[in-house]
Amino acid sequence: MQITRIQSHVLRCDMPETLGYSQQFYSQRTCHLVEVSTSEGLTGWGECFGPGNVARANARIVEDVIAPMMVGERALDRDRLWHRAYNLLRDHGQKGMPIQALSGIDIALWDVAGQAAGLPLCDLIGGRHRDAVGVYGYGMMLRPDMDAAAMADQFADEAAAIAGAGFAAVKMKVGLGVRDDVRLATAVADAVDVPFMVDANHAYDVNDALEVGRALDDLGAYWFEEPVAPEDRDGYATLRRSLRTRIAGGEAEFTRWGWRDLIASGGLSIAQPEVCALGGVSEYLRVLALCHAHHLPVVNHVWGGAVAVACNLHLSASMPPLPGGLHPRQPWLEFDTTENRFRDDLLEAPLDIQGQVARTGTAAVPDGPGLGVAPDREFIAAHLWE
Numbered sequence: 366m367q368i369t370r371i372q373s374h375v376l377r378c379d380m381p382e383t384l385g386y387s388q389q390f391y392s393q394r395t396c397h398l399v400e401v402s403t404s405e406g407l408t409g410w411g412e413c414f415g416p417g418n419v420a421r422a423n424a425r426i427v428e429d430v431i432a433p434m435m436v437g438e439r440a441l442d443r444d445r446l447w448h449r450a451y452n453l454l455r456d457h458g459q460k461g462m463p464i465q466a467l468s469g470i471d472i473a474l475w476d477v478a479g480q481a482a483g484l485p486l487c488d489l490i491g492g493r494h495r496d497a498v499g500v501y502g503y504g505m506m507l508r509p510d511m512d513a514a515a516m517a518d519q520f521a522d523e524a525a526a527i528a529g530a531g532f533a534a535v536k537m538k539v540g541l542g543v544r545d546d547v548r549l550a551t552a553v554a555d556a557v558d559v560p561f562m563v564d565a566n567h568a569y570d571v572n573d574a575l576e577v578g579r580a581l582d583d584l585g586a587y588w589f590e591e592p593v594a595p596e597d598r599d600g601y602a603t604l605r606r607s608l609r610t611r612i613a614g615g616e617a618e619f620t621r622w623g624w625r626d627l628i629a630s631g632g633l634s635i636a637q638p639e640v641c642a643l644g645g646v647s648e649y650l651r652v653l654a655l656c657h658a659h660h661l662p663v664v665n666h667v668w669g670g671a672v673a674v675a676c677n678l679h680l681s682a683s684m685p686p687l688p689g690g691l692h693p694r695q696p697w698l699e700f701d702t703t704e705n706r707f708r709d710d711l712l713e714a715p716l717d718i719q720g721q722v723a724r725t726g727t728a729a730v731p732d733g734p735g736l737g738v739a740p741d742r743e744f745i746a747a748h749l750w751e
């Protein structure tokens with residue numbers, strides 16, 4: 366079975382509301398799907414991390430740079446093809462967009478492999494430690510037209526609604542500055558009984574992060590995500606040593622080599638690998654092994670559309686509990702509770718995560734072989750960013 370074509374589909378739509386995190390506001394949503402066609406008629410789907418114009422540029426890397434390395438090659442040779450592509454890309458980017466582009470192709474090749482074997486991805490990886498995964502809900506995004514007091518009220522209402530909808534925990538954004546961010550976190554802490562997490566998207570220097578972090582210690586936050594710039598490894602380590610709240614991060618790290626150095630710097634309490642960015646399923650499994658070799662807990666970073674969510678359901682199902690036991694802490698699926706039609710309406714048979722969480726507090730792994738998802742081609746055509 367040969368690879369006959371590798372194609373990117375970048376989708377775009379307007380959002381019902383402008384939302385933001387500490388770095389920017391946005392009012393359009395994009396989704397970068399990768400489709401791998403084969404000589405046996407099997408079609409694999411993948412997704413690349415990267416919004417807006419980054420998705421458009423990644424699509425060019427997929428189709429103009431990596432596809433010519435792989436078309437005509439054996440479709441099941443995903444590990445060989447990964448290393449060949451990485452080797453040829455190495456001089457042009459060991460992190461960032463080339464690896465994001467490679468990620469979507471690798472995920473699609475695993476989808477093909479699962480279909481060829483007649484096995485869901487989680488069973489192809491080695492079996493499922495759980496059939497369904499607990500889900501935490503993030504929301505509480507920044508709003509461009511609210512002051513801190515109004516946003517604190519908004520965040521409290523939203524956090525209560527997410528917890529009330531059955532999610533195991535809630536995650537909020539910050540980024541207004543130390544004083545207002547503590548006000549937002551206090552509002553969320555007061556509004557829910559479930560664990561809450563705070564995501565700064567690297568808004569702070571280490572001094573401000575310490576100040577916010579001490580407040581989060583008092584509020585009982587479960588984790589403090591990307592408090593400082595990902596390059597500030599010393600800052601991460603200082604925060605981890607100084608705070609009781611767990612330090613989470615890693616969504617902006619790539620490949621086993623990047624993760625080796627990130628883990629060695631000792632600044633993480635929780636690792637958040639992003640399979641659609643760090644190199645795909647092939648590289649995710651190596652990063653997971655590295656994390657486990659250091660007894661570092663893993664909660665996957667999840668961003669994007671239904672293909673990314675489905676992939677992460679399989680990875681979360683096949684993730685071994687570490688160290689294990691009768692009642693091990695189970696991995697969570699990260700879920701964006703804001704409107705996202707590329708997740709909710711893309712598939713012929715939607716995952717309906719919100720409905721599943723409302724009924725059972727968990728999300729089930731898709732049944733079919735490979736990722737077990739079939740994107741609706743009419744939906745893709747209707748949302749294509751030409």
Ligand SMILES: [Mg+2]
Binds near residue numbers: 564566590591
């Ligand atoms: Mg984050």
